[in-house]
Amino acid sequence: xxxxxxxxxxxxxxLRKTIVRTMGAGGRGHFGxxxxxxxxxxxxxxxVLRYDPQRPKWAARDRFILSKGHGCLALYALLADKxxxxxxELSRFCRKDGLLGGHPEIRIPGVEASTGSxxxxxxxxxxxxxxxxxxxxxxxxxxxxxxxxxxxxxIWEAALCARKHQLDRLVVIVDYNKQxxxxxxxxxxxxxxxxxxxxxxGFAVEEVDGHHVEELRTVFAxxxxxxxxxxxxxxxxxxxxxIPFTENNMHxxxxxxxxxxxxxxxxSALEAEG
Amino acid sequence: xxxxxxQMVYELAKQDRRVLFIGSDLGxxxxxxxxxxxxxxxxxxxxxxxxxxxxxxxxALEGKIPYVNTIATFFARRAFEQVVVDLCLHKANVRLxxxxxxxxxxxxxxTHEMIEDLAILRAIPNxxxxxxxxxxxxxxxxxxxxxxxxxxxxxxxxxxxxxxxxDDVPFCIGKAIPMREGADALIITTGITLRHGLEAxxxxxxxxxxAGVLHVPTIKPLDAEAILDRISKVRAVVTVEEHxxxxxxxxxxxxxxxxxxxxxxxxxxxxxxxxxxxDEYGSQASLMARFGITTGDLTAAVTALLQAPRATVVERxxxxx
Numbered sequence: 001x002x003x004x005x006x007x008x009x010x011x012x013x014x015l016r017k018t019i020v021r022t023m024g025a026g027g028r029g030h031f032g033x034x035x036x037x038x039x040x041x042x043x044x045x046x047x048v049l050r051y052d053p054q055r056p057k058w059a060a061r062d063r064f065i066l067s068k069g070h071g072c073l074a075l076y077a078l079l080a081d082k083x084x085x086x087x088x089e090l091s092r093f094c095r096k097d098g099l100l101g102g103h104p105e106i107r108i109p110g111v112e113a114s115t116g117s118x119x120x121x122x123x124x125x126x127x128x129x130x131x132x133x134x135x136x137x138x139x140x141x142x143x144x145x146x147x148x149x150x151x152x153x154x155i156w157e158a159a160l161c162a163r164k165h166q167l168d169r170l171v172v173i174v175d176y177n178k179q180x181x182x183x184x185x186x187x188x189x190x191x192x193x194x195x196x197x198x199x200x201x202g203f204a205v206e207e208v209d210g211h212h213v214e215e216l217r218t219v220f221a222x223x224x225x226x227x228x229x230x231x232x233x234x235x236x237x238x239x240x241x242x243i244p245f246t247e248n249n250m251h252x253x254x255x256x257x258x259x260x261x262x263x264x265x266x267x268s269a270l271e272a273e274g
Numbered sequence: 275x276x277x278x279x280x281q282m283v284y285e286l287a288k289q290d291r292r293v294l295f296i297g298s299d300l301g302x303x304x305x306x307x308x309x310x311x312x313x314x315x316x317x318x319x320x321x322x323x324x325x326x327x328x329x330x331x332x333x334a335l336e337g338k339i340p341y342v343n344t345i346a347t348f349f350a351r352r353a354f355e356q357v358v359v360d361l362c363l364h365k366a367n368v369r370l371x372x373x374x375x376x377x378x379x380x381x382x383x384x385t386h387e388m389i390e391d392l393a394i395l396r397a398i399p400n401x402x403x404x405x406x407x408x409x410x411x412x413x414x415x416x417x418x419x420x421x422x423x424x425x426x427x428x429x430x431x432x433x434x435x436x437x438x439x440x441d442d443v444p445f446c447i448g449k450a451i452p453m454r455e456g457a458d459a460l461i462i463t464t465g466i467t468l469r470h471g472l473e474a475x476x477x478x479x480x481x482x483x484x485a486g487v488l489h490v491p492t493i494k495p496l497d498a499e500a501i502l503d504r505i506s507k508v509r510a511v512v513t514v515e516e517h518x519x520x521x522x523x524x525x526x527x528x529x530x531x532x533x534x535x536x537x538x539x540x541x542x543x544x545x546x547x548x549x550x551x552x553d554e555y556g557s558q559a560s561l562m563a564r565f566g567i568t569t570g571d572l573t574a575a576v577t578a579l580l581q582a583p584r585a586t587v588v589e590r591x592x593x594x595x
Contacts, residue, residue: 106364113335114363117355123325124360127332134314134338154356157325164319 008242009213013270015042016242018077018090020270022100023255024263026093029102031246032239032253034073036177036210037066037144040235043216044142045078053083056109062139063128065113067121068146068175069103070254075111076100084110119152121145122172126162129170140169140223148180151189156201162230163202171223171231172203175210177239181253195234203232210235243269275431278409279371282416283341284308287315290420292337296330298323298344323348327356327368334366339420345379346372346388346429350395361425362400368425375405375429375465376516377552377561384551387561392464393521395427396494402447403493405429405465408437411491414445422447431466432558438469439489450497452504456486459510459576462501464490464523467514467567474572485576496526502534510541510579514572516562519546541579545572 008016015038023029045051049062066075073093080087085099085108092098099108103116113124125143132139145155162170176194178185185191198205204225208215216235225231239253240246243266255262284305287293295308296317309316319326323344330340342349349357349370361368372391379386395403402424406412408431419426426447443451453468454475463471468489475485488504490497505511511531513524524544531540547565554564562568 113332114359117359119324120328120356120359123328123356124332124335126325127329127334128336129332130329131333131336131338154324154328157320157322158328160322161319161325161329 008211008273010274012039012042012213012242013274015074015077015081016270017267018080019073020263020266022073022076022090022093023258024260025091026095027258028094028256029073029258030070030254031073032179032249033068033071033146033175035241035243035246036237036239037068037071037175038074038077038241039211039213039216040144040173040175040237041074041078043213043220045082047217048220049142050139051082051110053110056084060137060139063112063125063141065115065121065125065141065143066104067115067125067143068118068149069115069121071144071146071175072100072102072104075104079108079110082110084108118146118149119154122155122158123161125170126158126165126167129162129167130165132169133165133167138169140171142171142173144173144175147174147176147178147185147191148188150174150191159198159201159203166228167230168224168226168228171233172198173233173235175237176234177237179239179248179250179253181250183250198232198234202229204229205232205234207234207236210237211241242273245269275406275409275412275435276371276373276433278412279416279428279430280305280343282413283371286416286420287312290339291315292339293420294333294338294340296326296340296342298326298348300343323353324356327353328360330368331356331360331364331366334368335364339367339369341369341371343371343373345386346375346391347386349427350388350391354394357395357401357425358398362398365400365424367423369419370425370427371430372427373430375431377547377558378432380552380558380561381555383555387552389518389547389552390521391427391429392493392515392517392523393525396496396526397521400424401494402426403429404447404491405493406491407439407463407466407468407489408435410437410441411439411445414441415447415491418445418447429465435466436469438472445491448492448495448497450500451489451491452486452500453489454485454487456484456508458483458508459485459512459580460504460508461485461487461572461576462490462511462513462523462527463487464493464515467516470514470567470569470572473569474576477569477573478576481577483576483580490523493523493526498530501527502530505531505534505540506536508540510576512543512545512572512575512579514545514567516567517546518549519544520549522546541582543575543579545575
């Protein structure tokens with residue numbers, strides 16, 4: 001599936017600016033992943049998930065886990081935008097007096113599980129979904145995993161388990177940007193044929209351009225995809241999406257130090273994209 | 275002990291619908307009555323411990339109390355990171371029922387012998403580690419697991435272990451249990467080594483030595499106050515455990531003694547598995563004998579500590595060299 005590159009609309013650009021400013025405040029961050037998953041999270045929080053920022057533990061909420069926790073800058077931008085915590089928290093990113101660190105933690109309103117070490121979130125999500133099934137509750141569980149994360153054996157243990165329990169209210173979303181830290185997924189540990197893998201594990205699978213807001217809305221509106229099957233959405237994405245010099249550029253996977261002039265150039269590049 | 279533990283899970287599940295049972299790929303017929311009567315709360319999830327613990331954490335975060343059973347090594351070694359991150363970091367109310375703690379699986383060799391679980395699990399924040407001495411103590415302990423906050427690791431012994439605990443002493447998680455008083459020496463035990471401690475104290479009494487026995491079924495949180503209080507009253511202390519001498523009961527007590535700065539210093543010895551993988555098969559008892567974890571070795575250790583002349587620092591250094 002070839003990746004179309006729809007131009008980003010105003011909301012996508014503004015959320016990206018929020019991410020860049022947050023990164024500037026902390027002086028660091030996993031940039032590439034946050035830009036890769038931004039449209040996925042935006043559509044989930046704008047159009048799909050049921051939640052109440054004033055009652056983050058509302059029993060009937062849909063559960064969301066960012067299993068690839070290093071993409072947290074995108075999650076923080078959305079949670080702040082929706083009012084789970086004051087936007088000022090973004091300016092304390094990774095600071096000793098801050099709520100928000102380099103991986104999401106359960107103490108943050110709206111965060112359901114502490115993630116960061118890869119391969120954990122899907123199994124925790126299965127626990128959530130299994131409990132919903134036991135309680136005959138209608139809420140759903142969405143878990144975003146990475147393609148690099150899919151190297152972990154625990155992901156595939158979890159996939160076996162989800163199918164066994166026919167968790168049709170579980171949605172695995174794969175951020176398939178085809179890049180991991182060292183290089184391409186094809187080079188480091190190839191996942192192909194990825195769709196066939198998830199299908200053979202018993203999932204109902206849809207593929208979508210992970211930056212195409214309308215397509216994402218349409219796909220999620222089609223949930224559940226099939227009776228008694230867990231759902232997988234393979235999102236074809238671009239690491240660092242939205243700025244020409246960061247797209248598919250491995251030097252923008254993670255920055256442990258970022259200068260003010262780099263932040264300024266990212267922001268002006270986002271302006272120019274508009 | 276495993277029978278008693280699993281039977282208690284069944285009893286608890288009947289009275290509390292939050293209770294779930296999750297196994298990996300256990301023996302056929304395990305907890306069949308549970309499965310028959312409460313099938314929706316009985317899970318056998320396959321040889322996939324990482325997923326099983328993450329799933330249990332998710333269920334616990336939703337308010338359930340999952341009791342998970344598999345072989346001890348597959349919790350503490352195979353799925354260690356899930357124990358740390360999914361259970362301990364999240365303070366998830368998951369109960370790990372760890373079959374074959376120590377040298378129980380002697381005939382199966384070192385891949386199945388769990389010799390360092392107490393050391394590595396007690397190092398994790400929010401974890402609780404319990405090693406009952408016999409089936410009766412297990413029955414007193416298990417009801418307390420229902421409303422206890424955070425994950426609990428329950429170390430099971432071989433089964434059909436002699437009952438040496440007293441039913442007039444209530445179990446309290448985090449509390450050591452004085453089993454015998456003695457003014458000369460203190461033997462500190464955990465799990466099934468309580469039997470060796472009591473037997474050794476009996477033999478020492480025949481030699482005119484009064485040895486107290488303090489049973490420490492909860493390795494974490496450690497009852498430091500009771501342990502130090504008892505130690506302060508004797509000259510010699512010996513710990514005995516079916517576990518490496520590194521970092522378990524002996525290590526924990528050594529830390530307490532070192533920081534207490536007793537004057538005069540206490541005579542102290544750890545009895546346990548030396549720093550090696552077991553290199554023989556046989557039985558739990560034969561391996562314990564090979565590593566000097568017996569009533570006889572314990573008795574001799576106490577006697578030797580009490581008789582040893584007060585070594586100077588220089589002499590001790592010579593021994594080290």
